[in-house]
Amino acid sequence: MKRAMVYNIQHFSLHDGSGIRTTIFLKGCSLHCAWCHNPESISSQMQILFDAQKCIGCGACAKVCRAGAQQMEEQSIHRYEAAKCVQCGACTEVCYAGAMERCGQWKSQSELLEEGIRDRQLYENSGGGVTFSGGEPLLQAEFLREICMEFKQEGIHVAIDTALQVPWEAVDSVLPYADLFLVDYKVDDSELHQKYTGARNDRILQNLSRLAEKKPIYIRIPVIGGVNDNEENMRQTAAFLQTLGGSVKQVDLLSYHDLGIQKSAKLGKRMQRFITPDAQQMQRLAQCFSELGVEVLID
Numbered sequence: 001m002k003r004a005m006v007y008n009i010q011h012f013s014l015h016d017g018s019g020i021r022t023t024i025f026l027k028g029c030s031l032h033c034a035w036c037h038n039p040e041s042i043s044s045q046m047q048i049l050f051d052a053q054k055c056i057g058c059g060a061c062a063k064v065c066r067a068g069a070q071q072m073e074e075q076s077i078h079r080y081e082a083a084k085c086v087q088c089g090a091c092t093e094v095c096y097a098g099a100m101e102r103c104g105q106w107k108s109q110s111e112l113l114e115e116g117i118r119d120r121q122l123y124e125n126s127g128g129g130v131t132f133s134g135g136e137p138l139l140q141a142e143f144l145r146e147i148c149m150e151f152k153q154e155g156i157h158v159a160i161d162t163a164l165q166v167p168w169e170a171v172d173s174v175l176p177y178a179d180l181f182l183v184d185y186k187v188d189d190s191e192l193h194q195k196y197t198g199a200r201n202d203r204i205l206q207n208l209s210r211l212a213e214k215k216p217i218y219i220r221i222p223v224i225g226g227v228n229d230n231e232e233n234m235r236q237t238a239a240f241l242q243t244l245g246g247s248v249k250q251v252d253l254l255s256y257h258d259l260g261i262q263k264s265a266k267l268g269k270r271m272q273r274f275i276t277p278d279a280q281q282m283q284r285l286a287q288c289f290s291e292l293g294v295e296v297l298i299d
């Protein structure tokens with residue numbers, strides 16, 4: 001039975017393609033964006049999240065942890081050592097305060113199909129469907145191809161939210177079963193792209209050009225203060241998008257928010273904080289795309 005590592009399923013989503021959608025988030029990513037708002041999506045493995053704010057120091061976790069990752073010190077002070085954790089999940093079963101949480105679960109095709117078709121009526125009324133997001137969903141391309149095929153057989157609109165930092169063969173394999181692609185476009189300059197995401201954008205741009213010959217695309221640009229929130233970057237991005245002909249149907253400018261910092265702390269990691277561009281700045285940057293002749297949405 002084929003399965004995928006899934007870390008979230010969001011019903012009634014309004015921002016992941018046309019209409020009302022169910023968004024299925026697959027775990028594992030080929031980029032490491034410094035501003036990632038879903039840092040729990042980067043690893044392809046199941047992970048344990050610890051929320052220190054919720055911990056009441058009851059000690060239940062320490063009683064079941066055989067790896068020595070959960071320690072109780074004097075005066076009910078609890079200490080969690082992520083490096084010792086072997087992800088058995090036992091502590092998540094006994095932590096009634098909700099401080100220990102599993103992130104990531106194997107889901108079968110039939111389980112996801114059931115989740116996805118549940119809201120069929122809503123999709124039909126709103127022009128919506130199912131979106132696969134990540135992380136990078138195309139890292140699980142074989143599974144993705146088959147589940148997309150099943151949704152298409154059910155007559156459900158399928159969108160794929162991707163950064164395209166994958167071999168072209170992965171993109172090509174899902175093309176017959178995907179109606180729409182939401183493509184993240186981080187930074188136009190390849191050196192900067194490498195600095196902030198861990199990879200140059202050459203392959204991404206090549207894949208994007210090839211994809212544009214075949215499918216409609218929404219471009220999603222995270223706008224990060226001090227990184228790409230300048231008109232030069234946005235004008236260069238718009239110039240590249242012009243080369244893709246009429247396949248770009250919408251541009252979304254997504255203002256930076258710092259939710260990833262809290263989530264990262266639950267993984268025992270620290271993340272850099274960036275500046276959130278203000279509304280006027282977002283409006284100015286949106287103007288850079290006016291010649292594309294497509295809707296530019298600011299979120």
Ligand code: SF4
Nearest residue numbers: 055056058059061095
């Ligand atoms: S079981 Fe939960 S609330 Fe109790 S000490 Fe462990 S993490 Fe804290």
Ligand code: SF4
Nearest residue numbers: 065085086088089091
């Ligand atoms: S998941 Fe298992 S190994 Fe990790 S802290 Fe919890 S009980 Fe210990």
